[in-house]
Amino acid sequence: MRTGRVASVHSWELVTSVDGPGTRMTLFLAGCPLRCQYCHNPDTWQQRDGATTDIDDILARVKRYLPVFEATGGGLTISGGEPLQQPAFVTRLAAEASKLGVHVALDTSGFLGRNASTALLDDLDLVLLDVKSGLPDTYRDVTGRELQPTIDFGDRLAAKGVPVWIRFVMVPGLTDAPENVEAVADIVSRWPNVARVEVLPFHQMGTSKWERLGIEYPLADVHPPESDEVEAVRERFRARGLVTY
Numbered sequence: 001m002r003t004g005r006v007a008s009v010h011s012w013e014l015v016t017s018v019d020g021p022g023t024r025m026t027l028f029l030a031g032c033p034l035r036c037q038y039c040h041n042p043d044t045w046q047q048r049d050g051a052t053t054d055i056d057d058i059l060a061r062v063k064r065y066l067p068v069f070e071a072t073g074g075g076l077t078i079s080g081g082e083p084l085q086q087p088a089f090v091t092r093l094a095a096e097a098s099k100l101g102v103h104v105a106l107d108t109s110g111f112l113g114r115n116a117s118t119a120l121l122d123d124l125d126l127v128l129l130d131v132k133s134g135l136p137d138t139y140r141d142v143t144g145r146e147l148q149p150t151i152d153f154g155d156r157l158a159a160k161g162v163p164v165w166i167r168f169v170m171v172p173g174l175t176d177a178p179e180n181v182e183a184v185a186d187i188v189s190r191w192p193n194v195a196r197v198e199v200l201p202f203h204q205m206g207t208s209k210w211e212r213l214g215i216e217y218p219l220a221d222v223h224p225p226e227s228d229e230v231e232a233v234r235e236r237f238r239a240r241g242l243v244t245y
């Protein structure tokens with residue numbers, strides 16, 4: 001694993017209209033240092049629970065989908081868990097996929113952004129960066145970790161001009177306070193490389209996984225936001241000149 005020859009992989013899937021442009025092969029690496037209250041994939045938290053997988057197996061799948069990527073303007077999205085927990089593999093995979101002409105996206109919280117080398121950033125066509133909250137206290141409450149590393153990583157991406165899509169999950173009573181949303185907008189609007197902000201309404205689809213793992217789900221009683229509430233949050237980003245979805 002130290003050389004990036006193998007990784008602990010949770011799963012992969014073929015998706016369209018999420019995780020980047022076109023049809024994507026999204027690879028979910030196992031292991032994450034965050035504990036987001038709204039996590040839909042708590043089964044990706046432990047790196048030891050993934051399957052040790054050789055990079056050649058992943059690249060063989062990527063090659064199989066080259067015609068699909070070409071026809072749809074899609075590519076590979078490296079996700080998790082937190083992919084930057086296995087930086088050697090991610091760096092090698094991004095380099096190999098780039099050599100094949102594949103559009104490569106990295107889906108990350110940015111918390112381990114310091115693990116991303118300049119060489120890796122050079123091979124990324126897009127970063128899907130989760131800014132899970134804008135106020136440090138709320139961020140800590142939501143994730144169990146600190147906000148600053150995500151801001152630092154965003155600053156590096158901005159300095160290098162790597163295109164970024166921001167993701168913000170709107171959870172009623174947890175992340176939707178106007179001052180928290182404004183703080184996210186403050187952070188994001190100083191990055192000129194942000195092409196869009198995706199405001200994702202919280203949903204309950206991950207509940208069964210928490211139950212299966214025997215972990216108490218902290219948001220069991222929270223209802224998804226109404227569509228006009230989501231639009232109001234999107235409007236706050238639009239007011240800063242940001243393109244939102």
Ligand code: SF4
Pocket residue numbers: 032033034035036038039040041042044080081082109
């Ligand atoms: S960063 Fe992603 S995988 Fe990790 S806990 Fe948060 S939502 Fe779950």
